[in-house]
Amino acid sequence: MAGLTFYRKEMVLVLLLLKNYYDNVIAGFWNQLFAIVALGILAALYFGSLGVAWAVTGEFTRWGAHVLQFIGWDVSNYSYLKLINFTGTPLTRIDGVMVIGMFAGAFISALLGQNVKVRIPTGRRIAQALLGGIIAGFGTRLAMGCNLAALFTGIPQFSFHAWLFTLGTIGGTYYGVKLSIYPLIMGNPKLMEVKEVGTAIENPVYYRIQPYIGMLGLAFFIYYLLNLVSGNYSANLLLAIIFGFGFGFLIQKGQICFTSAFRDLWLIGRANTAKALVWGMVVQTIITAVFLAKGMPPKVIWWAGPGALLGGVLFGVGIVIAGGCETGWMYRAVEGQVQFWFVGLGNVIGATILTIGWDSGVFALLVEPFPRVDLAKNFGYAGAILVTILMLFAVYLWADWRQASKSRMIGRS
């Protein structure tokens, strides 16, 4: 039966190709540059279609307010909550469902790649996570945005406050690195002499089932969306969930860690992520400018003053101590990294402290007296694009220079 043999060969080939595809594309990690540029395009389209910037910490702040309400605290007088439109529930807000979509996307992505495992850190790391998370959470809300609204999506909207925040973050991460490699904080793992290598590998069977759970989850997610489409669900919320899913999937697959972008430049002179971020923002700037020039109002033009700069510094210190930023903890938390559950908790606590302190001097002293600077209003759209790209290019060159000048590395002294 020559025909059947031929057919079998084809089957084997198809299976091999599928396995290859799974190993390299679905199970593996994606190229960071690709993932970040894709995130940049997606973020610009998110703004273009929904009129909001891709951001997460505003929503964390609202979670904190929900908790305060739940324990009977009166939050109606906090002006910060009015500023960030504290209404509805996480299920009725665009930011709210987008964040849920992000968790779903990151979790399914992690399952497909067999990356889910409950990883228990030491007590030391949990303390770091909580403390760093609180500092970072407070800092981001002081600056009116985190590594997204005051950096990755803020810069492409031509808001000058995002530049102050970014400069603050670069400075803050330097001190964060100094603190996190302090011997008492860092600890000292044991180097064990062994007779044979390769014996300490875990049983892979336990993890083989994960991709199937992931595919089941994906099928359920699509089914759920189709149900929403056929029901009377708001088109905007539906779109926000889908975008959120895409954001979450990409940050997990690309392991997009904004913390490492700056931290690793100081620590070991590793510039990959920082340079990729620059490319992601260049692409996003150009697409965003099209929407802005067509008349979409920019969403994140906030006060460009010491609040943004100081917020950036606190954020920079906090994220390095904690080990992850406001998006970094999200995908790591669903990967099962317990440490990052505490980073998330810290972020919510920090943001809530800022909410409460806002009216008692923080706003009047550090934020209110300073102007909201929209580069597009000052230079026109072409000028703003040019200025933004030149400044991004300066960051790129600085990253390159850090990579080349190994003698100044903190981690290799």
Place this chain on the structure above:
Amino acid sequence: MNGKMYLLDLRGEPCPYPVVFSLEALRNLDKGTIVEILADCPQSFISVPEEVIKAGYEMLEPPRKVGPTLRFLVKIPDSGVISTI
């Protein structure tokens, strides 16, 4: 094989500690020593091998991933590390 063999188990440690600890541990070892590094912070899959090679060490095999566990087999070159630092 003439050198000693070591295991550096960094499972549970978040980034950047796997990179920092790896480079630190490798620095003080003799020529020809082989070190097996285990980690489970996904980012280390790319950062540890790249930084280890940049620092002048040899990767004896491509980085391996079994479930979430990452395994790197590193050797201090017989000729010693030509330091760029």
